[in-house]
Amino acid sequence: MSNSRKRHEALLYHAKPKPGKIAVVPTKKYATQHDLALAYSPGVAEPCLEIAKDKNNIYKYTSKGNLVAVISNGTAVLGLGDIGPEASKPVMEGKGLLFKIFADIDVFDIEVDATDVDKFIETVKAIAPTFGGINLEDIKAPEAFEIETRLKEELDIPVMHDDQHGTAIISAAALKNAIEITGKDITKLKIIVNGAGAAAISCTRLYLELGAVRENIIMCDSKGVIRKDRDNLTSQKAEFATHQDVNTLEEAMQNADVFIGLSTGNIVSPEMLLSMGKNPIVFAMANPVPEIEYDLAIATRDDIIMATGRSDHPNQVNNVLGFPFIFRGALDVRATKINEEMKLAAVHALADLAKKSVPEQVNIVYDEVSLNFGKEYIIPKPFDPRLIYEIPPAIAKAAMDSGVALEPISDWDAYREELMERSGSGSKEIRQIHNRAKRNKKRIVFAEADHLDVLKAAQRIQEEKLGLPILLGRKEVILELKEEIGFTADVPIFDPKTDEESERRDRFGVAYWESRQRKGRTLTEAKKLMRERNYFAAMMVNVGEADALITGYSRPYPTVIRPILESIQKDNGISKVAACNLMLTKQGPMFLADTTINLNPTAKDLVKISQMTSNLVKMFGMKPNVAMLSFSNFGSTKNESSQKIREAVSYIHRNFPNAVVDGEIQADFALNPEMLAKEFPFSKLNGKKVNVLIFPNLESANITYKLLKEMQGAESIGPVILGLSKAVHIVQLGASVDEMVNMAALACVDAQQREKK
Ligand SMILES: NC(=O)C1=CN([C@@H]2O[C@H](COP(=O)(O)OP(=O)(O)OC[C@H]3O[C@@H](n4cnc5c(N)ncnc54)[C@H](OP(=O)(O)O)[C@@H]3O)[C@@H](O)[C@H]2O)C=CC1
Numbered sequence: 028m029s030n031s032r033k034r035h036e037a038l039l040y041h042a043k044p045k046p047g048k049i050a051v052v053p054t055k056k057y058a059t060q061h062d063l064a065l066a067y068s069p070g071v072a073e074p075c076l077e078i079a080k081d082k083n084n085i086y087k088y089t090s091k092g093n094l095v096a097v098i099s100n101g102t103a104v105l106g107l108g109d110i111g112p113e114a115s116k117p118v119m120e121g122k123g124l125l126f127k128i129f130a131d132i133d134v135f136d137i138e139v140d141a142t143d144v145d146k147f148i149e150t151v152k153a154i155a156p157t158f159g160g161i162n163l164e165d166i167k168a169p170e171a172f173e174i175e176t177r178l179k180e181e182l183d184i185p186v187m188h189d190d191q192h193g194t195a196i197i198s199a200a201a202l203k204n205a206i207e208i209t210g211k212d213i214t215k216l217k218i219i220v221n222g223a224g225a226a227a228i229s230c231t232r233l234y235l236e237l238g239a240v241r242e243n244i245i246m247c248d249s250k251g252v253i254r255k256d257r258d259n260l261t262s263q264k265a266e267f268a269t270h271q272d273v274n275t276l277e278e279a280m281q282n283a284d285v286f287i288g289l290s291t292g293n294i295v296s297p298e299m300l301l302s303m304g305k306n307p308i309v310f311a312m313a314n315p316v317p318e319i320e321y322d323l324a325i326a327t328r329d330d331i332i333m334a335t336g337r338s339d340h341p342n343q344v345n346n347v348l349g350f351p352f353i354f355r356g357a358l359d360v361r362a363t364k365i366n367e368e369m370k371l372a373a374v375h376a377l378a379d380l381a382k383k384s385v386p387e388q389v390n391i392v393y394d395e396v397s398l399n400f401g402k403e404y405i406i407p408k409p410f411d412p413r414l415i416y417e418i419p420p421a422i423a424k425a426a427m428d429s430g431v432a433l434e435p436i437s438d439w440d441a442y443r444e445e446l447m448e449r450s451g452s453g454s455k456e457i458r459q460i461h462n463r464a465k466r467n468k469k470r471i472v473f474a475e476a477d478h479l480d481v482l483k484a485a486q487r488i489q490e491e492k493l494g495l496p497i498l499l500g501r502k503e504v505i506l507e508l509k510e511e512i513g514f515t516a517d518v519p520i521f522d523p524k525t526d527e528e529s530e531r532r533d534r535f536g537v538a539y540w541e542s543r544q545r546k547g548r549t550l551t552e553a554k555k556l557m558r559e560r561n562y563f564a565a566m567m568v569n570v571g572e573a574d575a576l577i578t579g580y581s582r583p584y585p586t587v588i589r590p591i592l593e594s595i596q597k598d599n600g601i602s603k604v605a606a607c608n609l610m611l612t613k614q615g616p617m618f619l620a621d622t623t624i625n626l627n628p629t630a631k632d633l634v635k636i637s638q639m640t641s642n643l644v645k646m647f648g649m650k651p652n653v654a655m656l657s658f659s660n661f662g663s664t665k666n667e668s669s670q671k672i673r674e675a676v677s678y679i680h681r682n683f684p685n686a687v688v689d690g691e692i693q694a695d696f697a698l699n700p701e702m703l704a705k706e707f708p709f710s711k712l713n714g715k716k717v718n719v720l721i722f723p724n725l726e727s728a729n730i731t732y733k734l735l736k737e738m739q740g741a742e743s744i745g746p747v748i749l750g751l752s753k754a755v756h757i758v759q760l761g762a763s764v765d766e767m768v769n770m771a772a773l774a775c776v777d778a779q780q781r782e783k784k
């Protein structure tokens with residue numbers, strides 16, 4: 028896109044449909060006169076009086092505890108310089124947006140017309156009671172240092188100048204990983220820091236804490252190298268003044284290992300890069316234009332590890348990765364400060380996260396096949412959903428250990444759960460299944476592990492400790508893909524077609540034949556069948572060499588279900604299997620059956636389907652409330668289809684009077700409690716929230732679940748096969764990595780349940 032197009036697009040984005048990027052949203056009901064009497068006078072006086080009695084009550088009755096001020100005077104806006112408070116507002120609104128979307132923190136952006144240090148400090152102190160924390164932003168050095176130091180001393184809420192410490196934390200994490208990749212020794216690194224402002228000074232101080240050596244660092248400002256013999260140095264610049272006899276950035280960069288740019292755009296040339304040592308680490312972090320453009324740097328040297336502050340290239344080293352999560356952790360324990368211990372905890376947590384395998388949704392957002400720790404991925408991406416539950420706990424814990432937390436956390440699992448809830452990362456039901464899977468890890472065979480996405484799912488199962496994957500498929504392909512995605516764990520691999528597995532094929536073949544010999548299979552045929560992955564995998568589960576099986580990714584459902592039904596026995600008392608989809612709808616979880624197996628179930632089948640689905644609901648820790656759906660309500664239309672549902676319901680009512688099952692009923696009545704109560708007060712579903720929908724036939728169930736998926740964007744787990752004697756599950760053709768991970772976690776819980784029986 029041309030520069031003028033980009034400019035136009037950016038201006039339009041900010042102007043339309045409403046000017047700006049954030050707004051205030053009420054969090055309480057306000058529809059009635061009664062609501063307003065609580066929200067405002069007279070009701071509002073009660074919390075006022077409580078807070079007047081004890082100021083701490085402000086955290087109980089107002090939004091203070093989750094409200095951060097993003098405050099600037101506009102003197103160092105990005106790398107645009109001193110453009111004034113009004114012109115800084117888009118950046119501050121932008122920070123507000125990022126705080127909200129990444130960490131669910133509310134922000135008031137405040138642009139202060141005060142360049143005088145005392146006046147600025149007075150202003151911030153005067154408004155501080157409103158906020159749970161203060162994020163200072165884009166205030167130039169050296170004033171930024173005094174402002175932050177004094178506000179930290181004088182206020183009892185966390186104050187952080189983001190350009191200093193946010194940047195320091197992120198760049199230190201990236202530097203730590205870049206050093207690891209190049210195998211360099213931090214104590215020997217020759218580091219050039221260009222810029223000696225708020226960001227550069229604080230970053231360099233943190234690198235010293237990580238082990239960098241002051242004598243090996245040369246810092247430059249707009250006048251060149253900061254030498255000991257220069258006059259009028261600020262105390263911060265004097266901290267990094269060098270004895271070395273160098274004057275210009277160009278001279279300083281010769282044989283350097285690391286370049287840190289926190290200055291201004293386009294001031295490093297390809298020649299300067301070429302003069303650096305082997306495997307140079309270059310962080311050109313000036314915004315929006317880096318000290319040297321990413322593409323130019325990469326084209327100049329192929330041994331470089333290159334990062335910028337921008338989102339449009341690999342390795343975005345930008346404080347966006349820090350401030351939302353740092354404040355989240357600090358607010359959640361009511362930390363009075365953000366101290367060195369908390370900063371270092373953030374550095375290590377971020378650096379470590381980059382080494383773990385990346386969730387598929389991150390690959391998708393960034394249009395990558397597979398992001399792996401390495402030269403082009405030294406630091407997590409801002410859209411990584413794990414940041415919200417990995418970084419704040421590290422900060423909160425460090426705050427507690429260093430004695431600055433007024434409200435310590437004791438239940439860390441509950442805290443992680445709360446963080447996930449805040450970010451809307453996955454649904455509660457899925458998290459519950461994951462947590463239960465972790466408690467007793469089961470061996471899960473992935474029958475198509477020679478497919479990239481299946482292998483990625485297995486990798487996540489391994490790394491997130493959800494289960495113990497067993498990989499099935501062409502061994503050489505699996506090994507190659509494993510290497511490609513950085514799946515280093517040593518997990519069992521089986522290739523059913525190879526000689527290596529002939530003993531297993533024979534054994535499985537005999538076991539299979541014993542159950543099929545009266546159904547037309549010969550022993551020779553049976554043994555031959557075991558070369559096929561789904562028979563082999565199913566038999567692994569049957570003979571107890573695995574606890575669960577996931578398959579179906581690469582072949583159409585009917586071709587997968589057949590070997591499964593031939594190999595795996597049905598549960599006691601079950602003559603037909605069925606399938607259920609759990610849809611995570613905006614109204615809550617909803618179980619739909621039979622979505623994929625029985626074309627036109629009989630009344631007897633419907634009874635079984637309802638019972639098997641109810642058992643699945645219980646596995647999720649919920650109580651089933653079952654609506655048997657139709658186009659008719661309680662006998663309003665007499666025809667074959669509604670009649671069979673009536674029969675099924677009456678059977679259930681006679682034999683299982685405590686089951687909450689009713690119908691036949693139309694979908695809108697089933698899902699609308701008021702309508703149901705008004706028209707059919709006699710129904711067993713009256714006063715209940717329906718969470719199971721049993722359909723009269725496969726067509727209606729299948730169409731509904733696909734509509735929900737496409738039109739409501741409802742996440743789905745399933746189809747889950749009901750009625751087999753083993754934890755065997757078939758995913759949809761081409762299922763996503765997330766879908767397979769969820770299904771594998773479910774299979775694991777399924778296997779745990781069967782063990783208990
Ligand atoms: N990627 C990220 O996350 C972040 C990036 N930044 C970027 O860092 C830069 C500095 O920000 P900040 O520290 O807040 O601002 P400051 O105003 O505090 O500091 C700017 C510094 O840059 C120096 N500088 C300006 N021009 C040159 C030059 N040609 N050569 C060498 N040094 C120069 C100034 O020198 P002097 O002291 O002589 O005036 C000053 O030391 C900005 O571009 C900003 O966008 C900042 C924070 C986060």
Ligand SMILES: CC(=O)C(=O)O
Nearest residue numbers: 105106190314345346
């Ligand atoms: C990213 C940032 O805070 C800056 O460039 O100032």
Ligand SMILES: [Mg+2]
Nearest residue numbers: 105164165190
């Ligand atoms: Mg900034």
